Amino acid sequence: MARRVRRPLGPLDLRSQAILRAVIEEYVTTAQPVGSQALVERYGLGVSSATVRHILADLESAGLLTHPHTSAGRVPTDFGYRFYVESIVDAVPLPAVEQLMIRHQFGQVEFASEHWFRLAATTLAGLTRAAGIATPAKPRAAHIRRVDLVAVNERMASLILVLREGSIKQAAVTLDEADTVDQATLNQVAALLNDRLLDQTATLAEGTLAALDETDTVQRLAGRVGERIVRILRDYDAAAVEEVFSDGLLNVMEAPEFAQSDKLRQVFTALENRAYLGELVGSVAGSDRIRIVIGAENPVEEMHDVTLILAPYGRPGRALGVVGVLGPTRMSYPNAIGTVSFVSGLMNELVDHLYA
Amino acid sequence: MARRVRRPLGPLDLRSQAILRAVIEEYVTTAQPVGSQALVERYGLGVSSATVRHILADLESAGLLTHPHTSAGRVPTDFGYRFYVESIVDAVPLPAVEQLMIRHQFGQVEFASEHWFRLAATTLAGLTRAAGIATPAKPRAAHIRRVDLVAVNERMASLILVLREGSIKQAAVTLDEADTVDQATLNQVAALLNDRLLDQTATLAEGTLAALDETDTVQRLAGRVGERIVRILRDYDAAAVEEVFSDGLLNVMEAPEFAQSDKLRQVFTALENRAYLGELVGSVAGSDRIRIVIGAENPVEEMHDVTLILAPYGRPGRALGVVGVLGPTRMSYPNAIGTVSFVSGLMNELVDHLYA
């Protein structure tokens, strides 16, 4: 086989790179195996199809391309995409007009990371024609920003807990006091809690609450509510990833490689299993760059036909989330990377405001 | 053709009903056209296959069954399912154990309709092996229960608005006052707003705000925030359906009739178009019973292969939402109806507590 010097990795000569690039870009648009002739016709390569065939054979033995069968054209391997992404092309930044439009959209949405991350997923789905994925910015330890209590009836109140991280938690608390509890009392309790617990985490709050005077009605009630608050914070802190929101899975369904819904079903199943995404997201959140997982590079069997492009956002050490896209391995990497990059940058800016 | 008295509608004789029922239930479990012989074997009908064939032919000419082709067994038509649901079977109530389990689950969730309706969809999906659908209880006009303001920086505050209906809205308000605004001032503003706006709707609130004294700093700020509150309420009131949450679409995907993902793709597309669901939900919310839309009864072309079973919940004139399931027309109607019925009843109870 080895007709010319084999360089399975490392600096491929420029012409080979150009051809690999052409194969990938042709395949990305047509979804059909690419033949030598098609390449010569559609890309001005200045050589004959026979020459191209030689090079294709070399690229194949280097593991960058494959053959579905003898008489078919070439298809990129996962490794081929990897090489393409790392050594041949650069990310294409999102056009300025679209950047502006998206900024505008985010400006219209309520001021809460709760809503941003969903919008991020939706936006990514629309821009890349793949599925958009996003998690909320999850702080290592949540901080109390605000406590509010609303009377529901004589013995129950609705507790509203605002976290510095931008999310709001709600819970019902039962106050089985001998005397009925009115809104005025609740206001006092809330004021006390706001005074004492501002910017505290679960652990700190627990200490503060221990110091309350149980003989005073207001303080006793505050203690009761405080217990609940601590429990909510602990739950929140314990969850690895609060939620994974995805949008535009339909886009992926439309790709011809998923016409037999079987493969896609597997992907969906894997997606519903949050443990996996949580893990992946955790690993991305640790790093500081875009992470690309192509096909079989993914440890999860079901994900072998799709590519994930994920980027962290937020503040290391404080709150971290992930945005990204999920598409067929056959996707337009330069655009997808550029888009994910922009959206994660935007999310960074937004989260910064929360901590400003 | 007409070998015996034709009764296209109305009281089918009992034996014919039993056979229609057998065909449907066999088809529901096997997803294969049902032949006369299979019926005789698997259901103790006490007659020969030839007799069954006669009856099948009659049921077919009455429009209750069809033939995919000459030499295939029978398949129920949409009309057949309709007759089956209305005249032959009754809803099977959900087993008491499961009822208990579900009540328990709802008890664990935060005290807010926001969360309940999602849980309802998830629960329905799990119980029926179809897709669960739910909308939040949407009040005709939202009422203010609580206003809270948290300082973000000198010129911005985060507004938290709790509605009597159980949902929470959040927004950023910019306070471009000459002097900086601190949390203490914000507390006064919030107290004022809570005092004046409690239980008011958008229109009422607007009147109340007009009466504020613009020369006082606190009142002026309250006016500023109030404008924003009114805008939020108006937006909320204007939306026909806030959100349609669905879960378990995967279940539907697994049905053999959707193996070629094309049909399902259409369903998904229709589902993403909220206008349609909003309309449907609106019509259900108006009525007071479970509504079943079988296959081509659905005005929307894309939904011709699925059945919707929807039930309203909430308080007429106050807040109304919808829960239900979406599955293949070939689904177990008695169970699905029983389950939807239970869940909508449960949601009713929960919403009742909000207004208690």
Place this chain on the structure above:
DNA sequence: CGTTAGCACTCTCACCCATCGAGTGCTAAC
């Protein structure tokens, strides 16, 4: 008159086979 056995008929499905065409890999010449 309803029920049944028997039978011809229809249609799908699975299988085989031949053909076609795209695209390769090799070789020899430039």
Place this chain on the structure above:
DNA sequence: GTTAGCACTCGATGGGTGAGAGTGCTAACG
């Protein structure tokens, strides 16, 4: 190193065939 030429491979396509399932009809039966 590049190219033209050519044999070869293999999937896709389409027609043909046989098996099997299930029907509809008819004639006989109680």
